[in-house]
Amino acid sequence: MIRLAANLSMLFNEHAFLDRFAAAASAGFKGVEYLFPYAFDAEDIKHVLQEAQVEQVLFNLPPGDWEAGERGLASLPGREGEFRDSVIEALRYAEVLNCPRVHAMAGLLPEGADAATQADHHETYLRNLRFAAGEAAKTGRDILIEPINTRDMPGFFLSRQAQAMAIIEVIGADNLKLQFDLYHCQIMDGDLIRHLERQFDAIGHIQVAGVPERHEPNVGEVHYPAIFERLRALGYTGWIGCEYRPRAETRAGLVWGEPWGLTAQG
Numbered sequence: 001m002i003r004l005a006a007n008l009s010m011l012f013n014e015h016a017f018l019d020r021f022a023a024a025a026s027a028g029f030k031g032v033e034y035l036f037p038y039a040f041d042a043e044d045i046k047h048v049l050q051e052a053q054v055e056q057v058l059f060n061l062p063p064g065d066w067e068a069g070e071r072g073l074a075s076l077p078g079r080e081g082e083f084r085d086s087v088i089e090a091l092r093y094a095e096v097l098n099c100p101r102v103h104a105m106a107g108l109l110p111e112g113a114d115a116a117t118q119a120d121h122h123e124t125y126l127r128n129l130r131f132a133a134g135e136a137a138k139t140g141r142d143i144l145i146e147p148i149n150t151r152d153m154p155g156f157f158l159s160r161q162a163q164a165m166a167i168i169e170v171i172g173a174d175n176l177k178l179q180f181d182l183y184h185c186q187i188m189d190g191d192l193i194r195h196l197e198r199q200f201d202a203i204g205h206i207q208v209a210g211v212p213e214r215h216e217p218n219v220g221e222v223h224y225p226a227i228f229e230r231l232r233a234l235g236y237t238g239w240i241g242c243e244y245r246p247r248a249e250t251r252a253g254l255v256w257g258e259p260w261g262l263t264a265q266g
C-alpha cells in the first residue's frame, strides 16, 4: 500500500501554515510532515491534525540557528548540551502530535575541515545519536538520519548512503533508522532501486521529488512509477513524504499522484 504524506514546508505554501493541513487532506493526503513545528503551540497543531484527520508522520529536531545557516546539531562538537535539549523538545512535540519518528539533522562540517575535525564530528555524531535513540526508545519512537546532497547543502556531514548505513550498523539501536530521500540519493549515489533493496530493512521513512530541480516526481530523470512498484513488491508499509517544490500551484501539480489516491482538482 502506498501511503503519501504532504511535506507542508514545501507543498501548499499558497496557504498559511495551519491551513495547509486541511488543504493536504482535501487533496487526498493521509499524512503530513514538515521541517519544524516549534514556532507553534503543539496543541494548536494537534487541533488542525484532528480537524483534517491526517497523521503527523515526521518532523525534525530543532536544527540550531537555521536563519544563520545552521543545519542540525547532531555532529557538532561542543554543542552536545544543546543537542540533548533539542531531543527532549522534539520528543515533547512528538508526544502531543502522536508522531512516531523524528529526524536528527547531522549539521555542517566547517569549510576545509581536515581529517581530525571530520573524525571529531563522527565521534560526536555517534555519541549524540546513541543518546537520542535511547531517549526516543522510552516512548517507542524512532530517530531518523538522512543523507542530504552537498550541492543543496554544502558541507552537510551526512551525504552518502553508505555512510548512513555504517552509522546505523555501528550504533545498532533498533529505533535508529534511515530517512531515505530518493532525490538526495539520486544526486549523490544513484542506483536507486538497488539502494532501496539493499537498505530496505533500515528504512524508517521515504521521501521523493523530481531530480534535478526538486519539482513534482513526474518531472525529471527519475521514473517514480517503477520505484513505487518496487516498494509495493518489497512490501513497504511506511510513509512516502512528498518533499518537492511545486512548479506552480500545489494542487494543479498533483496529477502525478492520481494513481496513488491524490486528486489534482479542488
Ligand SMILES: O=C(O)C(=O)[C@@H](O)CO
Pocket: 034, 035, 060, 103, 105, 146, 148, 181, 184, 207, 243
Ligand atoms: O531537505 C530534506 O531533504 C529534508 O528532508 C529536510 O527535513 C531537511 O533535512
Ligand SMILES: [Mg+2]
Pocket: 146, 181, 207, 243
Ligand atoms: Mg528529505
